[in-house]
Amino acid sequence: MKSFVSLGAVAIALAFATPAIAAAPTAAEADAFVAQAEQELKPLYIQAGQSSWINNTYITDDTDAIAAKFDADFTALQVRLATGAAKYNETPGLSFDTRRKLDLLRNSITLASPADPKLGDELSVLKARLQSTYGKGKGTLNGKPINGSDIEAAMGKDRNPAELSEMWTSWHQNVGRPMRADYVRMVEIANQGAKELGYADTGAMWRAGYDMTPDQFAALTDKLWAEVKPLYDQLHCYTRAKLNAKYGDAVQKKTGPIRADLLGNMWAQEWGNIYDLVAPAGAGDLGFDTGELLTAKGYDAKKMVEGGVNFYSSLGYDKPPQTFWDRSQFTKPADREVVCHASAWDIDTVDDVRVKMCIKVNSDDFTTIHHELGHNYYQRAYNKQPYLYQNGANDGFHEAIGDTIALSITPQYLVDIGLLDASKVPSADKDIGLLLRQAMDKVAFLPFGLIVDKWRWGVFSGQITPANYNKGWTDLRLQYQGIVPPVARSEADFDPGAKFHVPGNTPYTRYFLARLLQFQFYEAACRQAGWKGPLHRCSFYNNKAVGAKFHEMLAMGQSKPWPDALQAFTGSREMSGKAMLNYFAPLSAWLKKQNAGQSCGWQS
Numbered sequence: 001m002k003s004f005v006s007l008g009a010v011a012i013a014l015a016f017a018t019p020a021i022a023a024a025p026t027a028a029e030a031d032a033f034v035a036q037a038e039q040e041l042k043p044l045y046i047q048a049g050q051s052s053w054i055n056n057t058y059i060t061d062d063t064d065a066i067a068a069k070f071d072a073d074f075t076a077l078q079v080r081l082a083t084g085a086a087k088y089n090e091t092p093g094l095s096f097d098t099r100r101k102l103d104l105l106r107n108s109i110t111l112a113s114p115a116d117p118k119l120g121d122e123l124s125v126l127k128a129r130l131q132s133t134y135g136k137g138k139g140t141l142n143g144k145p146i147n148g149s150d151i152e153a154a155m156g157k158d159r160n161p162a163e164l165s166e167m168w169t170s171w172h173q174n175v176g177r178p179m180r181a182d183y184v185r186m187v188e189i190a191n192q193g194a195k196e197l198g199y200a201d202t203g204a205m206w207r208a209g210y211d212m213t214p215d216q217f218a219a220l221t222d223k224l225w226a227e228v229k230p231l232y233d234q235l236h237c238y239t240r241a242k243l244n245a246k247y248g249d250a251v252q253k254k255t256g257p258i259r260a261d262l263l264g265n266m267w268a269q270e271w272g273n274i275y276d277l278v279a280p281a282g283a284g285d286l287g288f289d290t291g292e293l294l295t296a297k298g299y300d301a302k303k304m305v306e307g308g309v310n311f312y313s314s315l316g317y318d319k320p321p322q323t324f325w326d327r328s329q330f331t332k333p334a335d336r337e338v339v340c341h342a343s344a345w346d347i348d349t350v351d352d353v354r355v356k357m358c359i360k361v362n363s364d365d366f367t368t369i370h371h372e373l374g375h376n377y378y379q380r381a382y383n384k385q386p387y388l389y390q391n392g393a394n395d396g397f398h399e400a401i402g403d404t405i406a407l408s409i410t411p412q413y414l415v416d417i418g419l420l421d422a423s424k425v426p427s428a429d430k431d432i433g434l435l436l437r438q439a440m441d442k443v444a445f446l447p448f449g450l451i452v453d454k455w456r457w458g459v460f461s462g463q464i465t466p467a468n469y470n471k472g473w474t475d476l477r478l479q480y481q482g483i484v485p486p487v488a489r490s491e492a493d494f495d496p497g498a499k500f501h502v503p504g505n506t507p508y509t510r511y512f513l514a515r516l517l518q519f520q521f522y523e524a525a526c527r528q529a530g531w532k533g534p535l536h537r538c539s540f541y542n543n544k545a546v547g548a549k550f551h552e553m554l555a556m557g558q559s560k561p562w563p564d565a566l567q568a569f570t571g572s573r574e575m576s577g578k579a580m581l582n583y584f585a586p587l588s589a590w591l592k593k594q595n596a597g598q599s600c601g602w603q604s
């Protein structure tokens with residue numbers, strides 16, 4: 001496989017070896033090419049963003065077509081420039097920035113269109129249709145249609161196994177299944193595009209964006225997973241026992257995998273919604289529920305966003321411009337189809353940042369608001385960088401910023417902002433409960449964060465063929481998460497399509513990285529703040545010094561390899577699970593005690 005990193009040394013060696021290289025383009029030509037590329041990309045990026053925004057917030061056949069058209073134009077330009085960039089692979093004497101930007105031109109495309117414009121157009125139409133199919137998707141509850149954001153919330157609250165199974169099954173049937181043929185075709189075209197750019201396949205292209213080779217990156221994710229897997233296994237074992245106690249053997253056996261629809265989330269990716277079922281006896285009642293506090297204080301969607309903004313302001317960050325408030329979508333419009341899955345946008349590469357959500361007044365969405373705002377603050381922090389550097393140090397950083405802030409939503413912070421009465425702050429004997437509540441979201445997510453792309457990497461490489469799409473998915477869910485679907489599956493199903501990021505073509509390993517990185521950032525922030533208590537009680541709300549140092553890392557954007565950015569804030573150059581394990585250390589010891597005598601694990 002071709003490596004796109006450190007080509008400089010190879011180029012110099014070749015320059016000495018073969019006189020023909022003298023005809024290779026010069027470093028000055030490379031500088032000019034990169035400058036021209038940045039100029040050309042920006043207006044088409046803006047057009048594609050505007051049309052995609054309209055499509056996402058008003059799904060019709062027409063907006064699908066318009067979004068597809070501008071996406072095709074932008075992607076064609078990206079591919080033309082990526083191809084052009086390869087011509088400078090052997091140019092000696094490139095500056096650091098030009099070398100880096102040439103690499104970024106090659107590896108920042110999600111789905112590359114082939115040179116044949118007909119295929120490029122077809123690819124963009126497929127992409128728009130897949131995403132809109134997801135946006136319009138509905139499941140059923142008691143036979144009645146229920147939309148995506150409502151079914152997500154209902155899966156969190158419902159404790160009736162028959163209803164949970166109905167919601168899970170109908171969603172996978174109505175949303176995933178119809179996408180299969182489009183997805184197969186999309187993979188074919190996108191792989192052709194990736195190969196034309198010199199990559200083995202689209203998955204290898206995705207793995208090329210981490211300042212190391214694709215193979216090194218795959219190995220790094222496996223290494224990180226091995227670090228945290230023992231903690232996941234403990235949580236799985238403990239949760240399974242509690243579900244068995246609640247539902248009985250007929251619904252959830254004492255051994256083996258967990259039934260996927262019982263975990264409080266459509267994809268069994270975060271389990272915090274069933275905290276009430278797993279809370280430690282006696283000490284489990286935390287005495288408050290963030291969603292209830294928000295409701296009691298009369299919060300609506302906008303006020304929740306203002307609450308999030310207030311945190312960032314307390315770190316010393318500029319408030320979002322008025323256009324943020326005017327142009328964002330906070331709630332689901334009643335009169336049209338939209339993509340409800342939360343996202344953050346940077347329309348003009350300067351100040352026109354927005355979030356798009358269908359906010360409900362609950363704890364999940366309060367956290368998600370902080371997550372999305374993290375993207376917007378990152379975008380504004382790096383808006384003085386040149387176009388090609390306007391991105392996260394790697395995509396895991398982009399996903400980790402807002403989550404780092406959200407880790408600071410401690411009970412004491414809720415008191416500070418007037419949501420919780422000071423007398424209600426849980427005492428130290430509730431620490432295990434607080435940690436368990438957090439682990440149900442943070443730790444439970446880890447294997448899911450890994451398998452979405454393990455599946456796609458397999459699909460793109462051809463290791464998982466269309467004849468095995470669903471089996472490949474179900475097998476990974478069993479192997480890594482230890483979960484099984486509530487009903488039998490077949491190859492008529494396309495369960496991966498029932499998860500937003502698959503039809504949305506958003507690479508997913510970023511969220512796995514972010515789960516670990518956010519604890520590294522948080523631990524560093526709390527150290528900088530001089531926090532002395534248990535780590536999970538630390539909030540760096542109002543800490544301008546921490547805010548300023550964090551901002552320095554954000555402002556770097558993608559201008560340096562990510563280890564430099566990580567070092568700037570944490571002092572370390574390695575992504576690692578250690579900070580997360582540190583945070584959960586007391587819980588880990590406690591879980592081991594609870595699980596003593598159980599036969600943990602499952603056969604896959």
Ligand code: X8Z
Nearest residue numbers: 269341342343344368371511
């Ligand atoms: O998709 C998201 C964000 C938008 S970037 C809401 N997340 C992943 C998901 O929902 O599956 C955040 C956590 C993981």
Ligand code: ZN
Nearest residue numbers: 371375398399
């Ligand atoms: Zn995000």
